[in-house]
Amino acid sequence: MTDEAPPHGSPEITAIMAVLNGAEVITEAVRSVQAQTFEDWELIIVDDGSTDGTGDVIRPFADEDPRITILTMPKRVGVAAARNHAFAIARGWLTAITDADDIAVPERFTKQRQAFLDDPELGLLGTQAYEFGDWGSGRLAQKFPESQADIDEVFRRGKMGVNHPTAMYRTALAQAVGGYDEACTRSEDLGMFRKMFPVKKASLSEPLIGYRTAQAVTIKYVWRETYWAYLAQDRNALGGTESVGYARLPPRRVLDAAIATARNFTVRTLRERGILKGEMGGAR
Numbered sequence: 001m002t003d004e005a006p007p008h009g010s011p012e013i014t015a016i017m018a019v020l021n022g023a024e025v026i027t028e029a030v031r032s033v034q035a036q037t038f039e040d041w042e043l044i045i046v047d048d049g050s051t052d053g054t055g056d057v058i059r060p061f062a063d064e065d066p067r068i069t070i071l072t073m074p075k076r077v078g079v080a081a082a083r084n085h086a087f088a089i090a091r092g093w094l095t096a097i098t099d100a101d102d103i104a105v106p107e108r109f110t111k112q113r114q115a116f117l118d119d120p121e122l123g124l125l126g127t128q129a130y131e132f133g134d135w136g137s138g139r140l141a142q143k144f145p146e147s148q149a150d151i152d153e154v155f156r157r158g159k160m161g162v163n164h165p166t167a168m169y170r171t172a173l174a175q176a177v178g179g180y181d182e183a184c185t186r187s188e189d190l191g192m193f194r195k196m197f198p199v200k201k202a203s204l205s206e207p208l209i210g211y212r213t214a215q216a217v218t219i220k221y222v223w224r225e226t227y228w229a230y231l232a233q234d235r236n237a238l239g240g241t242e243s244v245g246y247a248r249l250p251p252r253r254v255l256d257a258a259i260a261t262a263r264n265f266t267v268r269t270l271r272e273r274g275i276l277k278g279e280m281g282g283a284r
Contacts, residue, residue, distance in 0.1 A: 011067065013041040013109055014092030014171060018082035019100035021052040025212065026100045030061050030068070032210075033098055038109040043068045043098070044086040049076035080180035080188035087171070087179050095171045097189075101212045102165050103132075108208040112168040115204070123199030124169040126162035128207040146203045155197060158233045162201060164189035166209045173199055183247045184232045186225060191232035197239045222265040223258075230257045 015033055019026055026045075033043050045058055047070060055072060062068045071085055087095075094116060098104060108127070116122050126144060144163045145151050154161035167189075173196060181191035231249055249257060 010091040011040050011042040012092055013094045013096050013113065014090040015041055015043045015096045015098045016083055016086040017043060017045045017098045017100050018048055018079045019045060019050065019054055020048045020076065021050045021054060022100040023052045023054045023057045026054060026057055028103050029098060029100050032103040034065065035106050036109045037106050038113055041067060041109060042091060044071065044089065046071045046082040046086050047073060048082045049073050078182060078185060080182040080184060084179040084182065087175055090171055093171055094168055095174060096168045097165055099165045103210040105208050111204065111208060121200045122202060123173050124162055124167065124196060124201040126203040127166040127209060128205060129163055129166050129209040129211040130207040131213050132210045144203050146205055148201055151201045155194060155238065160190050162193060162203055165211060181232065181235055183235060187229040187232035190229055191236035194236040194238050219265045222268065223261045226261045226264055227257045
């Protein structure tokens with residue numbers, strides 16, 4: 001792999017922000033992008049059919065900052081399709097995920113971009129994240145592995161080896177595997193990263209994203225996350241060499257997901273209460 005040089009006149013980094021009804025939180029997210037110490041970026045905000053006035057909140061940002069583009073979906077298409085719409089017009093050789101309810105520390109783009117410049121083979125890079133918000137404590141939201149070997153081991157177990165809200169990756173690599181799996185309502189990030197498995201991966205030890213948490217994890221939430229994670233695993237084999245065609249889990253896999261839900265909910269609850277400590281990387 002060679003280090004792609006950005007085309008003349010194009011920004012180096014494309015930040016993608018998909019949003020559905022994020023009027024109350026998106027201002028902080030956008031301002032954290034504008035506050036980046038590395039300034040050669042574009043931000044593509046995809047409004048996925050919001051009905052809470054999100055469009056009115058973000059429109060002034062695009063009017064005042066030519067680096068910001070808004071794509072408005074006439075009806076909800078899902079986060080995977082929303083991000084793929086952004087991919088279609090992305091100009092940066094690097095893509096940074098910037099979720100609409102999170103905030104980036106000012107040095108995020110600078111530090112992640114430098115890692116790609118230092119290692120031309122690097123294809124996918126995450127960081128750690130700290131919690132904030134109504135339920136947040138300022139602690140690490142999860143501890144994700146940092147080395148290629150440890151990250152790959154997590155992905156082999158069918159879990160998330162790189163924290164997607166912190167991710168930066170080479171745009172061309174994500175486009176080459178077809179972007180996000182639009183059949184997955186959730187865990188579309190796991191599906192794409194599984195297809196990107198052969199690329200070199202790493203995570204920085206420093207938390208460069210603030211991850212907003214509003215409430216304790218419920219078993220309903222864990223069931224939903226686990227179900228879609230299992231579907232993403234089945235639909236997207238490591239390296240993209242093979243996959244299944246179904247868009248819903250068959251009964252035997254539903255049972256597997258239910259058992260995993262009970263286990264995951266217990267572990268996450270114990271960790272949230274400080275009873276159980278240790279790495280939380282790949283919580284799915």
